[in-house]
Amino acid sequence: MVAELRFATDEGAVLVSSGQDSERSRVHCIVSGAPYDLRRLTASPRAGGGLVALETLESVQREVDFAQRAGRHPNIVRCHGTLVQNEGAVHCRLLLCEPCVIDLTTHTSGSSTPRVPELTDLGQQLAFGLGHLHNLGILYGGFEGKGIFRGHDGLWKLGAFGRAAALPAPPEARGSTDDALKPEADVWLLGAFLSSLLSGLPQGSGALALAPQRLSDLSVGRLWVLLHWLMAEAPEERPCAGEAAALLGALAFTPPQELLAEMPSREHRWVCGTVLAAARQLAVDLAVAEPSELAEMPLERLRTLASEINDLLENCGLDASFRAHDAPEPEKLEEAPPCTGFRPKQSADIADASTNASGMSDEFDSKMGLLPAKGANEAHSADLLGLG
Secondary structure, three states, X not given: OOEEEEEEEOOEEEEEEEOOOOOEEEEEEOOOOOEEEEEEEEEOOOOOOOOOOHHHHHHHHHXXXXXXXXXXXXXXXXXXXXXXXXXXXXXXXXXXXXXXEEEHHHHHOOOOOOOHHHHHHHHHHHHHHXXXXXXXXXXXXXXXXXXXXXXXXXXXEEOOOOOOEEOOOOHHHOOOOOOOOOHHHHHHHHHHHHHHHHHOOOOOOOOOOOOHHXXXXXXHHHHHHHHHHHOOOOHHHOOOHHHHHHHHHOHHHOOHHHHHHXXXXXXHHHHHHHHHHHHHHHHHHOOOOOHHHHOOOOHHHHOOOOHHHHHHHHXXXXXXXXXXXXXXXXXXXXXXXXXXXXXOOOOHHHHHHHHHHHOOOOOOOHHHOOOOOOOHHHHHHHHHHOOO
Protein backbone atom coordinates (compact mmCIF):
# COMPACT_ATOMS: atom_id res chain seq x y z
CA MET A 1 0.00 0.00 0.00
CA VAL A 2 1.33 3.40 -0.98
CA ALA A 3 1.51 5.87 1.90
CA GLU A 4 2.09 9.61 1.84
CA LEU A 5 4.70 10.75 4.34
CA ARG A 6 5.28 14.35 5.42
CA PHE A 7 8.72 15.24 6.77
CA ALA A 8 9.57 18.51 8.48
CA THR A 9 12.99 19.65 7.23
CA ASP A 10 15.15 22.78 7.42
CA GLU A 11 13.91 23.64 3.93
CA GLY A 12 10.22 23.24 4.76
CA ALA A 13 7.80 20.34 4.61
CA VAL A 14 8.65 17.53 2.19
CA LEU A 15 5.82 15.22 1.11
CA VAL A 16 6.80 11.86 -0.39
CA SER A 17 4.96 8.66 -1.21
CA SER A 18 6.34 5.23 -0.44
CA GLY A 19 5.02 1.73 -0.94
CA GLN A 20 8.20 -0.19 -0.09
CA ASP A 21 9.25 -1.73 3.20
CA SER A 22 12.90 -2.17 2.25
CA GLU A 23 15.73 -0.87 4.43
CA ARG A 24 16.56 1.82 1.88
CA SER A 25 14.47 2.98 -1.06
CA ARG A 26 14.33 5.89 -3.49
CA VAL A 27 11.42 8.30 -3.16
CA HIS A 28 10.55 11.65 -4.71
CA CYS A 29 8.92 14.76 -3.35
CA ILE A 30 5.35 14.90 -4.63
CA VAL A 31 5.55 18.68 -5.08
CA SER A 32 9.06 19.35 -6.42
CA GLY A 33 10.03 15.92 -7.72
CA ALA A 34 13.34 16.09 -5.85
CA PRO A 35 14.81 12.64 -5.13
CA TYR A 36 15.57 11.35 -1.63
CA ASP A 37 16.67 8.10 -0.05
CA LEU A 38 14.17 6.81 2.51
CA ARG A 39 15.92 4.78 5.18
CA ARG A 40 13.96 2.50 7.49
CA LEU A 41 15.19 1.55 10.98
CA THR A 42 13.11 -1.06 12.76
CA ALA A 43 12.98 -2.44 16.28
CA SER A 44 11.15 -5.77 16.31
CA PRO A 45 9.64 -7.55 19.33
CA ARG A 46 11.61 -10.22 21.08
CA ALA A 47 10.74 -13.77 20.08
CA GLY A 48 7.81 -14.95 22.17
CA GLY A 49 7.76 -11.75 24.19
CA GLY A 50 5.49 -9.58 22.10
CA LEU A 51 7.34 -6.42 23.21
CA VAL A 52 10.29 -4.51 21.83
CA ALA A 53 13.28 -4.58 24.17
CA LEU A 54 14.12 -1.22 25.70
CA GLU A 55 17.77 -1.62 24.63
CA THR A 56 16.65 -2.08 21.00
CA LEU A 57 14.47 1.03 21.11
CA GLU A 58 17.33 3.04 22.60
CA SER A 59 19.70 1.76 19.92
CA VAL A 60 17.38 2.89 17.12
CA GLN A 61 16.79 6.26 18.79
CA ARG A 62 20.53 6.75 19.28
CA GLU A 63 21.21 6.09 15.60
CA VAL A 64 18.52 8.56 14.57
CA ASP A 65 19.87 11.22 16.92
CA PHE A 66 23.42 10.95 15.64
CA ALA A 67 22.30 10.90 12.00
CA GLN A 68 20.55 14.22 12.61
CA ARG A 69 23.38 15.69 14.69
CA ALA A 70 25.88 14.94 11.93
CA GLY A 71 24.40 17.80 9.95
CA ARG A 72 25.69 18.85 6.55
CA HIS A 73 29.13 17.84 5.26
CA PRO A 74 30.34 16.64 1.84
CA ASN A 75 31.45 13.31 3.33
CA ILE A 76 28.41 12.64 5.52
CA VAL A 77 25.03 11.41 4.26
CA ARG A 78 22.70 14.25 5.20
CA CYS A 79 19.53 13.40 7.11
CA HIS A 80 16.82 15.95 6.25
CA GLY A 81 14.13 14.73 8.64
CA THR A 82 12.66 11.76 10.50
CA LEU A 83 9.27 10.21 11.20
CA VAL A 84 7.94 7.56 13.57
CA GLN A 85 5.90 4.86 11.81
CA ASN A 86 4.93 1.94 14.02
CA GLU A 87 3.61 -1.16 12.29
CA GLY A 88 1.83 -3.34 14.79
CA ALA A 89 4.33 -4.37 17.44
CA VAL A 90 7.25 -3.21 15.27
CA HIS A 91 8.71 0.22 16.04
CA CYS A 92 9.93 1.94 12.89
CA ARG A 93 11.83 5.18 12.33
CA LEU A 94 12.02 6.67 8.84
CA LEU A 95 14.96 8.86 7.83
CA LEU A 96 14.70 11.12 4.80
CA CYS A 97 18.27 11.31 3.48
CA GLU A 98 20.10 12.79 0.54
CA PRO A 99 20.05 10.43 -2.47
CA CYS A 100 23.16 8.33 -3.04
CA VAL A 101 24.24 6.31 -6.05
CA ILE A 102 25.68 3.14 -4.54
CA ASP A 103 27.11 1.69 -1.34
CA LEU A 104 30.74 0.57 -1.12
CA THR A 105 29.95 -3.13 -0.77
CA THR A 106 27.94 -3.14 -4.00
CA HIS A 107 30.58 -1.00 -5.70
CA THR A 108 33.38 -3.45 -4.92
CA SER A 109 31.46 -6.73 -5.23
CA GLY A 110 32.70 -9.00 -7.97
CA SER A 111 35.72 -6.81 -8.67
CA SER A 112 39.38 -7.27 -7.92
CA THR A 113 41.19 -5.53 -5.09
CA PRO A 114 40.73 -1.75 -5.50
CA ARG A 115 43.73 0.12 -6.81
CA VAL A 116 45.78 2.08 -4.28
CA PRO A 117 44.78 5.52 -5.69
CA GLU A 118 41.13 4.55 -5.20
CA LEU A 119 41.82 3.39 -1.64
CA THR A 120 43.71 6.52 -0.67
CA ASP A 121 40.98 8.71 -2.16
CA LEU A 122 38.34 6.73 -0.27
CA GLY A 123 40.36 6.87 2.95
CA GLN A 124 40.92 10.61 2.67
CA GLN A 125 37.21 11.32 2.17
CA LEU A 126 36.22 9.09 5.09
CA ALA A 127 38.84 10.79 7.25
CA PHE A 128 37.36 14.18 6.35
CA GLY A 129 33.98 12.88 7.47
CA LEU A 130 35.47 11.58 10.73
CA GLY A 131 37.05 14.96 11.42
CA HIS A 132 33.68 16.66 11.03
CA LEU A 133 32.02 14.18 13.41
CA HIS A 134 34.79 14.53 15.99
CA ASN A 135 34.39 18.30 15.95
CA LEU A 136 30.72 17.73 16.76
CA GLY A 137 31.63 15.42 19.63
CA ILE A 138 30.62 12.21 17.82
CA LEU A 139 32.60 8.97 17.67
CA TYR A 140 31.66 7.04 14.52
CA GLY A 141 32.52 3.67 16.03
CA GLY A 142 32.77 1.30 13.07
CA PHE A 143 33.10 0.88 9.32
CA GLU A 144 31.33 -1.47 6.96
CA GLY A 145 30.86 -1.24 3.22
CA LYS A 146 27.05 -1.16 3.38
CA GLY A 147 27.18 1.97 5.52
CA ILE A 148 29.44 3.95 3.15
CA PHE A 149 27.79 5.58 0.14
CA ARG A 150 28.82 7.43 -2.99
CA GLY A 151 26.74 10.54 -3.58
CA HIS A 152 25.74 12.10 -6.86
CA ASP A 153 28.63 14.51 -6.33
CA GLY A 154 31.03 11.57 -6.67
CA LEU A 155 32.15 11.74 -3.03
CA TRP A 156 32.15 8.88 -0.52
CA LYS A 157 30.07 9.51 2.59
CA LEU A 158 29.62 7.99 6.04
CA GLY A 159 25.98 7.05 6.38
CA ALA A 160 25.44 4.46 9.15
CA PHE A 161 25.44 5.59 12.78
CA GLY A 162 24.48 2.37 14.51
CA ARG A 163 27.78 2.30 16.41
CA ALA A 164 28.15 6.02 17.00
CA ALA A 165 28.63 7.44 20.49
CA ALA A 166 29.05 10.82 22.12
CA LEU A 167 32.60 11.81 22.94
CA PRO A 168 32.93 12.70 26.62
CA ALA A 169 34.64 16.04 25.98
CA PRO A 170 35.88 18.22 23.12
CA PRO A 171 39.11 16.88 21.59
CA GLU A 172 41.19 19.76 22.94
CA ALA A 173 39.94 19.14 26.50
CA ARG A 174 40.44 15.38 26.57
CA GLY A 175 43.30 14.02 28.68
CA SER A 176 45.68 11.25 27.71
CA THR A 177 44.29 8.95 30.40
CA ASP A 178 40.81 8.67 28.89
CA ASP A 179 40.95 5.36 27.03
CA ALA A 180 37.23 4.65 26.87
CA LEU A 181 36.13 7.00 24.06
CA LYS A 182 38.68 8.71 21.87
CA PRO A 183 38.64 10.00 18.29
CA GLU A 184 41.87 8.03 17.80
CA ALA A 185 39.79 4.85 18.03
CA ASP A 186 38.05 5.89 14.80
CA VAL A 187 41.42 6.44 13.13
CA TRP A 188 42.48 2.90 14.09
CA LEU A 189 39.23 1.54 12.67
CA LEU A 190 39.73 3.50 9.45
CA GLY A 191 43.21 2.00 9.11
CA ALA A 192 41.86 -1.51 9.72
CA PHE A 193 39.09 -0.96 7.18
CA LEU A 194 41.49 0.25 4.48
CA SER A 195 43.84 -2.62 5.30
CA SER A 196 41.09 -5.16 4.69
CA LEU A 197 40.34 -3.56 1.31
CA LEU A 198 44.03 -3.53 0.42
CA SER A 199 44.56 -7.17 1.33
CA GLY A 200 41.21 -8.43 0.10
CA LEU A 201 40.70 -10.18 3.44
CA PRO A 202 37.69 -9.77 5.75
CA GLN A 203 38.11 -7.28 8.55
CA GLY A 204 39.84 -8.87 11.51
CA SER A 205 41.31 -11.80 9.60
CA GLY A 206 44.61 -10.28 8.53
CA ALA A 207 44.44 -6.52 8.35
CA LEU A 208 48.13 -5.82 7.62
CA ALA A 209 48.93 -9.09 5.87
CA LEU A 210 50.30 -8.85 2.33
CA ALA A 211 52.34 -11.17 0.15
CA PRO A 212 55.96 -9.97 -0.20
CA GLN A 213 55.52 -9.63 -3.95
CA ARG A 214 52.82 -6.96 -3.49
CA LEU A 215 55.21 -4.75 -1.56
CA SER A 216 57.34 -4.53 -4.70
CA ASP A 217 54.72 -2.05 -5.94
CA LEU A 218 55.63 1.46 -4.76
CA SER A 219 52.07 2.64 -4.17
CA VAL A 220 51.21 -0.50 -2.19
CA GLY A 221 54.37 -0.18 -0.12
CA ARG A 222 53.63 3.46 0.76
CA LEU A 223 50.06 2.74 1.82
CA TRP A 224 51.09 -0.35 3.79
CA VAL A 225 53.63 1.69 5.76
CA LEU A 226 51.13 4.49 6.45
CA LEU A 227 48.50 2.05 7.72
CA HIS A 228 50.88 0.99 10.50
CA TRP A 229 50.87 4.61 11.63
CA LEU A 230 47.09 4.90 11.57
CA MET A 231 46.91 1.68 13.59
CA ALA A 232 49.61 2.58 16.11
CA GLU A 233 49.05 0.77 19.38
CA ALA A 234 49.24 3.91 21.54
CA PRO A 235 46.21 6.13 20.76
CA GLU A 236 48.15 9.35 21.31
CA GLU A 237 50.65 8.34 18.62
CA ARG A 238 48.03 7.98 15.89
CA PRO A 239 47.32 11.00 13.68
CA CYS A 240 44.00 12.74 14.24
CA ALA A 241 41.36 12.42 11.53
CA GLY A 242 42.42 15.65 9.82
CA GLU A 243 46.07 14.62 9.82
CA ALA A 244 45.12 11.18 8.48
CA ALA A 245 43.25 12.88 5.62
CA ALA A 246 46.30 15.01 4.83
CA LEU A 247 48.65 12.00 4.93
CA LEU A 248 46.39 9.96 2.65
CA GLY A 249 45.93 12.86 0.25
CA ALA A 250 49.68 13.43 -0.07
CA LEU A 251 50.64 9.75 -0.13
CA ALA A 252 51.42 9.64 -3.85
CA PHE A 253 53.99 12.42 -3.36
CA THR A 254 55.43 11.34 -0.01
CA PRO A 255 58.61 9.24 -0.03
CA PRO A 256 58.16 6.10 2.07
CA GLN A 257 61.39 6.99 3.88
CA GLU A 258 59.69 10.15 5.16
CA LEU A 259 56.69 8.19 6.40
CA LEU A 260 58.94 5.72 8.17
CA ALA A 261 60.96 8.49 9.79
CA GLU A 262 57.89 10.37 11.06
CA MET A 263 55.90 7.46 12.47
CA PRO A 264 56.15 6.35 16.12
CA SER A 265 59.34 4.47 17.03
CA ARG A 266 57.55 1.26 17.93
CA GLU A 267 55.73 1.07 14.61
CA HIS A 268 58.98 2.09 12.89
CA ARG A 269 60.74 -0.93 14.37
CA TRP A 270 57.92 -3.29 13.49
CA VAL A 271 57.78 -2.11 9.89
CA CYS A 272 61.54 -2.48 9.50
CA GLY A 273 61.52 -5.98 10.95
CA THR A 274 58.58 -7.04 8.81
CA VAL A 275 60.09 -5.65 5.61
CA LEU A 276 63.42 -7.39 6.25
CA ALA A 277 61.59 -10.68 6.84
CA ALA A 278 59.56 -10.16 3.67
CA ALA A 279 62.71 -9.42 1.66
CA ARG A 280 64.34 -12.64 2.88
CA GLN A 281 61.22 -14.63 2.04
CA LEU A 282 61.12 -13.07 -1.43
CA ALA A 283 64.73 -14.12 -1.94
CA VAL A 284 63.72 -17.70 -1.20
CA ASP A 285 60.67 -17.48 -3.47
CA LEU A 286 62.84 -16.16 -6.32
CA ALA A 287 65.37 -18.95 -5.68
CA VAL A 288 68.25 -16.46 -5.49
CA ALA A 289 69.43 -17.58 -2.07
CA GLU A 290 69.20 -20.53 0.28
CA PRO A 291 67.33 -20.02 3.55
CA SER A 292 70.44 -20.97 5.51
CA GLU A 293 72.37 -18.12 3.89
CA LEU A 294 69.86 -15.39 4.65
CA ALA A 295 70.09 -15.36 8.44
CA GLU A 296 73.60 -13.88 8.42
CA MET A 297 73.44 -12.07 5.08
CA PRO A 298 74.13 -8.31 5.35
CA LEU A 299 71.37 -6.02 4.17
CA GLU A 300 73.63 -4.49 1.52
CA ARG A 301 74.14 -7.94 0.03
CA LEU A 302 70.45 -8.86 0.32
CA ARG A 303 69.30 -5.91 -1.78
CA THR A 304 71.65 -6.89 -4.63
CA LEU A 305 70.23 -10.40 -5.06
CA ALA A 306 67.35 -9.29 -7.28
CA SER A 307 65.75 -6.05 -8.42
CA GLU A 308 62.43 -7.15 -6.92
CA ILE A 309 64.05 -7.39 -3.47
CA ASN A 310 65.62 -3.95 -3.76
CA ASP A 311 62.26 -2.53 -4.92
CA LEU A 312 60.49 -4.07 -1.92
CA LEU A 313 63.00 -2.57 0.51
CA GLU A 314 62.94 0.89 -1.06
CA ASN A 315 59.15 0.98 -1.45
CA CYS A 316 58.78 0.44 2.29
CA GLY A 317 61.37 3.05 3.28
CA LEU A 318 64.49 0.89 3.61
CA ASP A 319 66.50 2.56 0.85
CA ALA A 320 70.26 2.47 0.31
CA SER A 321 70.83 4.84 3.23
CA PHE A 322 69.17 2.41 5.63
CA ARG A 323 71.58 0.26 7.62
CA ALA A 324 70.94 -3.00 9.37
CA HIS A 325 71.63 -1.46 12.79
CA ASP A 326 68.58 0.81 12.23
CA ALA A 327 66.33 -2.26 12.51
CA PRO A 328 65.45 -3.94 15.80
CA GLU A 329 67.52 -6.79 17.11
CA PRO A 330 66.07 -10.30 16.52
CA GLU A 331 65.03 -10.67 20.13
CA LYS A 332 63.13 -7.37 19.96
CA LEU A 333 61.24 -8.57 16.93
CA GLU A 334 59.84 -11.40 19.02
CA GLU A 335 57.90 -8.81 21.01
CA ALA A 336 56.21 -7.67 17.84
CA PRO A 337 53.71 -9.68 15.77
CA PRO A 338 55.55 -12.29 13.67
CA CYS A 339 55.86 -10.82 10.21
CA THR A 340 52.55 -9.16 9.34
CA GLY A 341 52.72 -6.12 11.56
CA PHE A 342 49.84 -7.34 13.73
CA ARG A 343 49.71 -6.34 17.37
CA PRO A 344 49.66 -9.27 19.80
CA LYS A 345 46.65 -7.61 21.42
CA GLN A 346 44.50 -4.65 20.53
CA SER A 347 44.62 -1.38 22.42
CA ALA A 348 42.18 -1.22 25.30
CA ASP A 349 40.60 1.99 24.02
CA ILE A 350 39.43 0.25 20.84
CA ALA A 351 37.50 -2.46 22.64
CA ASP A 352 36.15 -0.01 25.21
CA ALA A 353 34.97 2.39 22.55
CA SER A 354 33.05 -0.37 20.78
CA THR A 355 31.27 -1.43 23.92
CA ASN A 356 30.39 2.08 25.02
CA ALA A 357 29.42 3.23 21.55
CA SER A 358 27.04 0.41 20.70
CA GLY A 359 25.82 -0.47 24.17
CA MET A 360 26.67 -4.09 23.49
CA SER A 361 28.66 -6.39 25.72
CA ASP A 362 30.36 -8.35 22.93
CA GLU A 363 34.04 -7.63 22.32
CA PHE A 364 33.46 -5.12 19.53
CA ASP A 365 30.76 -7.34 18.10
CA SER A 366 32.83 -10.06 16.46
CA LYS A 367 30.01 -10.67 13.99
CA MET A 368 30.91 -7.38 12.34
CA GLY A 369 34.54 -8.45 12.07
CA LEU A 370 35.85 -5.08 13.18
CA LEU A 371 38.56 -6.60 15.36
CA PRO A 372 40.33 -9.95 15.25
CA ALA A 373 39.16 -12.54 17.72
CA LYS A 374 41.53 -13.38 20.55
CA GLY A 375 44.47 -15.33 19.18
CA ALA A 376 43.57 -14.59 15.56
CA ASN A 377 46.65 -12.40 15.06
CA GLU A 378 49.08 -15.08 16.07
CA ALA A 379 47.26 -17.75 14.06
CA HIS A 380 47.28 -15.80 10.81
CA SER A 381 50.36 -13.61 10.97
CA ALA A 382 53.14 -15.82 9.68
CA ASP A 383 51.26 -17.80 7.05
CA LEU A 384 49.41 -14.82 5.54
CA LEU A 385 52.64 -13.09 4.64
CA GLY A 386 54.08 -16.40 3.52
CA LEU A 387 56.83 -16.42 6.11
CA GLY A 388 55.55 -19.31 8.26
